[in-house]
Amino acid sequence: MLQSDRAEAAEAAAVIETQCPFCSVQCKMTVTEGGKGIPGQRRAEYKVEGVPNAASEGRVCVKGMHAHQHAVHSQRLTHPFIRSNGELVPCSWDEAFAVARQHLQGISEQHGPDANAVYGGGSLTNETAYLLGKFARVALGTRYIDYNGRFCMSAAASAGSKTFGIDRGLTFRLADIPLARCIVLAGTNIAECQPTLLPYFNQAKENGAKIIVIDPRKTATAAMADMHLPIRPGTDTILADAMLKIIMDEGFIDETFIQARTNGYDELSVYLNSLDLSQAADICGLELEQIREAALAYGEADTGMVLTARGVEQQTDGHLAVRHFLNLVLATGKIGREGCGYGAITGQGNGQGGREHGQKADQLPGYRSIESEKDRAYVASVWGVEAATLPGKGVSAYEMMELIHQGVIKSLFVMGSNPIVSNPNAGLVEEGLNKLDFLMVADMFMSETARMADLVLPVTSYMENEGTLTNLEGRVLLREAGRQAPGEARHDWMILCSMADMLGKGHYFRFHEPEEIFNELRLASKGGIADYYGISYDRLRREKGVYWPCPSPEEAGVGLLFQQSFAHPDGKALFSIMEGDPWKGVSEEYPLILTNGRVLSHYLTGVQTRRSPSLLARELENFVEIHPITAQRYRIRDGEWVEAQSEHGCFTVRARIKDQIREDTLFVPMHWGGVQNVNHATRPDLDPFCKMPGFKTSAVRIRPLHQKVYRENDSYTER
Template identity: 55%
Template sequence: MSDFLKHFRTEQLEKGKEKIMDTKCPYCSVQCTMSLIEEKIITRKRFKAKPNKSDPTSEGRLCIKGVNAHQHVISNERVTHPLIKIDGEFVKIPWELALEYIAEQFKTIQREDGKDAVAAYGGGSLTNEEAYLLGKFARVGLQTKHIDYNGRFCMSAAATAANHAFGIDRGLTNGLHEIKDAKCIILAGTNIADCQPTILPYFRKAKKNGAYIIVIDPRETGTSKLADLHLQVKPGKDAYIANGMLKVLSDEGFLDEEFIKNRTDGFDHVLADLPSIDLEEMAQQSGVSAEQIKLAARKYGEAETGFLFTARGVEQHANGYENVRHFLNLVLGTGKIGKHACGYGAITGQGNGQGGREHGQKADQLPGYRSIENKEHREYIAKVWGIDEKDLPGKGVSAYEMMEAIDQEEITAMLVMASNPVVSNPNSIFVEKALKKLRFLVVVDMFVSETAELADLILPSSSYLEDEGTMTNLEGRVTLRKAERPMPKGVKHDWEILCDLASALGKKEGFSFSKAEEIFEELRLASKEGIADYSGITYNRIKEVGIIWPCPDTNHPGTPRLFDSSFSHRDGKAKFYPVQVSRQFPEISDEFPILLTTGRLMEHYLTGVQTRRSPDLLSRAKEPLLEIHPDTAATYGIDNGALFQIDSKQGSMIIRSNYSDKIRRDTVFAPFHWGDSQSINRVTSPALDPFCKMPEFKVCPIRVSPLVERKLVHQGQGGKQNETVDQGSS
C-alpha cells in the first residue's frame, strides 16, 4: 500500500471516530442527563442524544427539546467575538478593549449618577456558580443594590408563599419517586405533559396504582387527558376553587384536627371565616360548578395520601402569592405533608430556576437563601466576601420594577446576563422604550437576542456543552453538569466574564477563580447554616446522581423529604392563610371582551433565543398560534389559520389563529416564545403581586380584530355569522 493510501485511510478512520460527551439538557427543571454522541464522517458531523437510564429524576427519558438541544450550540448565528455598536452596526473588538470600555463606562456612570445607577439582570439558566458570582459581582464589584433576574417571572409567587407557610422554599417537599404511591393528586395550573414531559410517567404510575387525578386549568391539555376530574377554571380565579374545597373539607369532616393543632398556627382565623364562604359564590366566581368543587374536595379529603402541585397557571398573577397560599391551606388542613406520598410541589420552570433563586440573584437575597435585610445574615456573607457589612448594599427592586427605574432614569446602565428582558417582561413595548433610555447596556449572550439588539456592547458566552457547573433541579437535587466540548475561539464562560469585569473595575480580589469548582467551594461556605445549605455537597459527591439539599455536612445523605417532624419556622409550625379573596380582578369590557392567558409549548423554551435556532424544533413550531374556541372566533370574524391583531391597554401584536374546542369560550391562549411583533408580552399587564412582585401574565382583557375588516351579524356570544363583506385591509 502506498504512503498516500495509508495516509488517506488513517485520515478517514480518524474522521470517523465518535466523541461521547456526558451532559444535561439545558432547558427545563428536570435537568435530564444524557450522552451526546458526536460522530465525524469525512467532513460532516452527526449528533445523537442518548438518555442516561441511571438518572434518578428522568429515569432515562428525554423530550424533543433535549434530543435537539445541541443544535443551537452548533448554530452559525452564535456570537464568537465581543461586539460594539458603532453608528448602529455591531463591530468586532478584542476582549481586552471590550472589558476596558465597560469598566470605564460603569465607573463614569456611577461617579455621575451614583452607585445604584448601574444594575445587573440575571437568569434562571445560569449555573449555581454563575448565579452566585453574579450576585457577588453586583454587590461587591459594582456595589449596587440593583440586581434581579428573570426567575422573578417564574417561581416568585410559589417561593414567597412557601417561605411564609413553611419557612423554606424548595420546589418539591418530597422526592418524585413518592408520587406513584399517592392516592389523590391535584395539578393546579401545571401542564407537565408539555412543560416537563419526562416526569409525566410518575403520574401515570400513580394513576395505574389507583390515584385520583384532578387537573385545574382553563384549557384541555396533554396533562388534563390524564385527569379523572378536570376543573376548567376562569383564568386567575383559582383561589375560589381552593376556598370552596376548604369549606367542603371542613363541613364534611375531612380536616386532620390533630395535625392542625400540633403542627400548624393560624387555623382559628381560617375557621372563623369559613362560614362566610358560600359554595355557590365560589362556583360562580371560578366558573367551576359547586358539584365539581365538592367532588374534588371529597376525593382529596378521603385519600390516605396525596400531593398538590402548582405552577405558572396559578402563580403568574398579581395575586399569585395568595393563590398558592389558599392551596397550601388544603395541604395543611388535611395534614398531607411531611410523610410518605404526601406533600406539595411548585413545578419549577427554568433549568436552574431552583438554584438560581437561592444564592443571591434576587433583589432581597444573599447566598444560602439568606435575607439581605437581616443584619446577622449580612454580617456572615460580608465576612465570607472579605468586606465590611456596612459596604454591602441593601435591598433592590424586582425585575420589572428595574425597568420602571430605568424609565425614571434612576438606573442608567445595565448588565444583562443569560436573559432576554425585552421579550420576557410584561408590557414589553414599554420595556423596550425604557432600555433605549440607558446610557450604557451590556448583554452577555450566545446570540443577538431581541435585547442584545439594543445593546451598546455584546459579550459572547459559552453553551451548556462547554460550561461546567452545578444545577439544582425541581426536586432540589444538586447535580454536576460536565463540559466536554471545547468553546469556540473568542468565547468565555459567564463566570470568567464576571471575574474579568471585576478585575477591570479594580476588584480582582475575591474574583480570582480559575475554574467553576473553586466558585462552588466558596458557595458552600456562603450557604453554610442558611436555609438552602449546600455546605456538605462537593463536586466529587454529586458526580453520579446528585444530592438533595439541605445537606449540612459531607457525611449527610441529603434531604429528599422535608417536614417529617417540624417545619422551618422558629416555632416549628406551618402557617395558615386567611381565606378571604380581596383582589379586584381584571374584567372584560365592551372594549376588551376576551381574556388572554399565556404559557409554554413543548418545542420551545423561555423567549426562544436558543430553541428558535434549533432547526428541528423550529420546524415543529414555526410561529406562535393563538388558541381560540371556534364559537369565539366566529363572533369576531377570525378565520382558522388567519393572521389577526390582538390589542390591550398595553399594546398590540400580530398572531395567527388556531381553532380549538378545548379552551373556554371566554378565554384565548398564546405562547410567549417569540419576540418582536409576535411577542405576546407586548399586550400583557404589568400589574405586580404586592408580596412577591410577580407580574400579571395569565389574565389580560383583550380584543381581537381581523386584518381584513368584515361586517358581521351576530346572535350573541358564539352566534352564527350570517353575512360577510370584505372592507379592505386595516
C-alpha cells in the same frame, strides 16, 4: 467506506456527558459527536441518549434530544461586539472590557453606584448566579440586581417561605409521586413543559390515583386526568377556598395534625364559614358539583399531593393563590410523609438554585436576607468586605424596567436573559432600554435584547461550561464540560471575574475554575436555609446528585421535607387567612381574558430553541388559541392573522381555533418577540407580596387583520 475510514471516524467521535439545558428536571444525557473525519461528509453527526438518573430515569424529551443543535449553530456569537456609528461591529476582549469600565465607572462616579443595574437568569449555573450577585454588590456596589426567575417562581417561593418557613420546589421526592392516591395539578401542563416526568403520574394512575387538573384549557395533561376543572383565569384562590370548605364540611380534615403542627386554623375556619359555595363556583366559571367531586377526591385519599405552576402563580394574587392551595395540604395533613406534599413545578433549568444564592433583589447566598444584619455580617465575612459596604435591598425585575424608563438606572448588564421579550408591558421595556446610557448583554446569540446593546459579550453553552444546577426537587447536580468553546466565547463566570478585575475589585474574584466558586458558595450558604455546605464536586460525581439542605459532608441531603417539623422557629406551618381579590379586569371594550404559557418545542423567549431546526420546524410562528364560538363571534378564521390588543399594547399572531379552551379565554405562547410578542399586551400590575406580574390575566379584544386597510402613511381605516 473503507474499514480504516470507519476506524478513524469512530476514533474521532466524542462522547459528551451532560444534561439538558432547558427545564427543571435536568435530564442527564450523552451527546456523541462524530462524522467529522468521514470522507465526503459535510457536517458532524450527533446522537443523543438519556442516561439513567434519579430524576428522569434515563428519559429525554424532544427539546433535550435536539438541544445540541443550538450549541453548534452557525449563529453562535464567537467574539465581542461593540456599537460603532449605530452598528454592532466585532471588537477584541480588551476593547470590550475597556468600554465596559469606562461606562460603568463613569456612570457610578456621576450618578452613584445604584445607577448601574444587573439582570440575571434562571438558567445560569449556581456558580454564575452566586458570582453575579457578588459582582453586583461588591464590584459594582449597586442594590439593583434581579433576574428573570422573578417571573417564574416568586409566588410559590414567597408562599412556601411564609407557610413552611422554607422554599424548595418539591417538598417530596419525584419517586414518591406514584405513592399518592390523589394528585391535584393546578395551572401546570407537565405533558408539554416537563414531559419526562409524565411517567411518574401515569404510574400513580396505574396504582389507583385520581388525577385532577385545574386549567382553562384542556391540555395534554388535562387529557390524561380523571377530572378537569376548566377554571376562569384569575380565580384560583376562590377555588382553593371552596374545595377546602367542602372538605371541612364533610369532615375530612386531620385535626391531630392541625393541632400539633400548624397555627392559624381557627381563624381560617371562621373565614371559610362565610364563603358561599354557589357564588364561588360562579366566580370560577365552574359547576359546583365539579368542585365538590374534586374536593372529596382529595379529602378522602389517604395520600395526596398538590402541585402548582405558572397558571396559578403568574397572577397579581399568585402568592395568596398558592397559600390557599397550601391550606388544603395542611388541613388534611398530607405533607411530611411518603406519597404526600406540595410541589411548585419549576420552569427554568436552574430556577431553584438560581434564586437561592444572591441574584434576587432581597437575598444573599443560602437564602439569607439582605435586610438581616446577621445575614449581611456573615456573608460579608465570607467575601472579605465590611458589612456596611454591602448595598441594601433592590427592586424586582419589572420594577427595574420602570426605574430604567424613569431614568433612575442609567446602565444595565444583562446575563443569560432576554428582558425585552420576557417582561410584561413590553412596549415600556423597549422604550426604557433605548433610554439607557449603556446596555451590555452576555449571551450565546444576538437576542432581541442583545441587538439593542452597546456591548455584546459571547458566552459558552451548556456543553462547554461546567457547573452545578439544582433541579425542581432540590437535588444539586454537576454538569461537566465536554466541548471546547467556539471562537473567543468565554464562560460567563470568567467574564465576571475579568470585569471585576478591570473595576479594581479583582482580589475578591480570584477564581480559576467553577469548583473554586462552588466551594466559596458552600461556605456562604453554610447555616442558611438553603445550606449547600455538605455538598462537594467529588460527592456529586460519586452520588450523581445530593438534596439540599445538606449541612455537612457526613449527612445525606433531605429529600422528603417536614417529616417532624416545619422550618419556622416554633416548628409549625402557618395557614393563610388573607382574603384574595379575584381579578375582574374584563370590560365591554376589552371583553376577553388573555393568558400565556409554553409549548413543547420551545423554551422561554426561544433564543436557543429557534436555533434548533428540528424544534423550530414544529412551531415556526406564534399563535392564539381561540374557541370556535368566540372565533365565530369575531369573524376569525382558522389560520388567519389576528391582532389582540389591551390598553397597554397589541401583538399579531395566527389564529388556531380549538374547542379545548374556555370561550372567554385566549391562550398565546410566550416564546416569540417582535410583533408576535404576547407581552406587548400583558399588564404591568404586580403581586404586592412577591412582585409577580399578572401574565395570566390581561383583558384584551381581538380582530382579524383583514379588517384593516393600510395606507402609505401607516394609518388605516376599518371596513
